[in-house]
Amino acid sequence: MSDSANVVLRFVLYVDLMLLFGVALFGLYSLKGQQRLSGTVLPLRRLLTGTVVLGALLSIAGMVLMVRAMSGESDIAELRPHLEMMLFETEMGLAWAVRMIALAVAGLAVMLNPRAPGISLLIAATASGIALASLAWSGHGAMDEGSRRYWHFASDILHLLAAGAWLGALLAFALMAQQTEAHIRLLARAVKRFELIGAVIVVIITVTGVVNYLFIVGPKLDEALLSIYGVLLAIKVLLFAGMLVLAALNRFHLGPLLEGALRVGQYRAAANALRRSVVLEMAAAIVIVGLVAWLGTLSPEVEMSNL
Template structure:
């Protein structure tokens, strides 16, 4: 039961911290000028502040779950002294402090930083990137040693950042495309087309980073000698399923870039955009569903051995 709680909390952190980083990045590479202000296109202030608070709460719960796991106790029997010891006297506690500090900075910039929207988005992106990277610092990427350990940690962090930018873009694009039809003016449709075009320009780089970092991680975790066991073990089958879902996301991304986005541009000229918008909505629902399914198997909390190595 405790393992299931740990996995659920870890999944919650991924679902929270990825878009927390990806949303301000979306604002930086897609929106322009006054569009970056909170509430102009996206409600950055309220959404990011809420996500930062959720991240702090999940981080506290994560530390309690870890303390319960290390002591072999139910979570409701963990005492404050044990939690304080983990936070103040272990490497994983130091990483936890960095995450919480970064999330509190995200909360600060979300609330007070909007006199200069570009500065606010850059500050939010940097601090959220630190918070997201701590998930790699407390995962399997942090248990290696020597040069290989650093390569694994770097690849794991890069994988998280690239995935965060992609997931954040999916969240933002879904929010824009699912605006009620009655409120979807021609200016909004033009903005959505530009947002799609802006995302397509960074998508190729994200795909490259995800593939490269994924190959490095798989090579280190699985190794060439165990490639044959991919189809005979549960972990191997889950990895294959994740790769298949990622392939589906790549096909949908290609369809969006080379077919649906140009189709939307053509329908803007004719004034009948309903069919293009419906096709884009279907595509992004499926792509977001694939991303969530991949994340469901992504989080892997440390076991006792991994914790001791940290």
């Protein structure tokens, strides 16, 4: 598998599983009762089913391509024993199997939405969180040993879950901003309710981001910035700072502006302004995920040793 194909596949899979987890979680903490029923506020069944199916297909493709690259085999019959070895004899294979089972559970849970929307979303969010967490075994933490390995995995998993919660909420906000006045009233309340959740997400992402940097690179800054890894990481940090600015704009200006506009019945312009800001924030988040997918294929220690 070429490096570019690996990065693209990782990127799409990361975005897919983050949206699956984040949207299901958003339905739990932001919607109540019948609002959690697909189609009432958000097309939850379509969104979650689509991400489950895509996540499974991408995971299968990623496993096959990785085994082909490692074994050098291209024929399916000859590839089979290598696939079996990867699945049954490696931690990465176990993580892949757990992900596939979790995605199957999430898919079954989505089918329960018409009968029990709350339970459906709870199961889907839990299962998709497990699927998202399994991606940590394809990152730098898998190369550590001893207790350091488990702390690195824990940090990676928290980072992934927090990022997924943020990305899923942004998609939900963008979709709600294009609907009826009743939905936009829910949006205004959801943005306000997201203040505490968003603050927790930012703290988790910031702390785990620093911890992951120390695990991967160590307390080095000058040398790291001279490498491709360091440049990509610097761009990621700048984009994250931009997301924080946009999040603050949404919370302290555009959110209250929308609430005031709803009181006088002239809400469309304010809703569109909030939607544009959210879409821009989501675009920055997606670029960051792309950078993460790229960073996961690089070895900063090797790069810095060659400087």
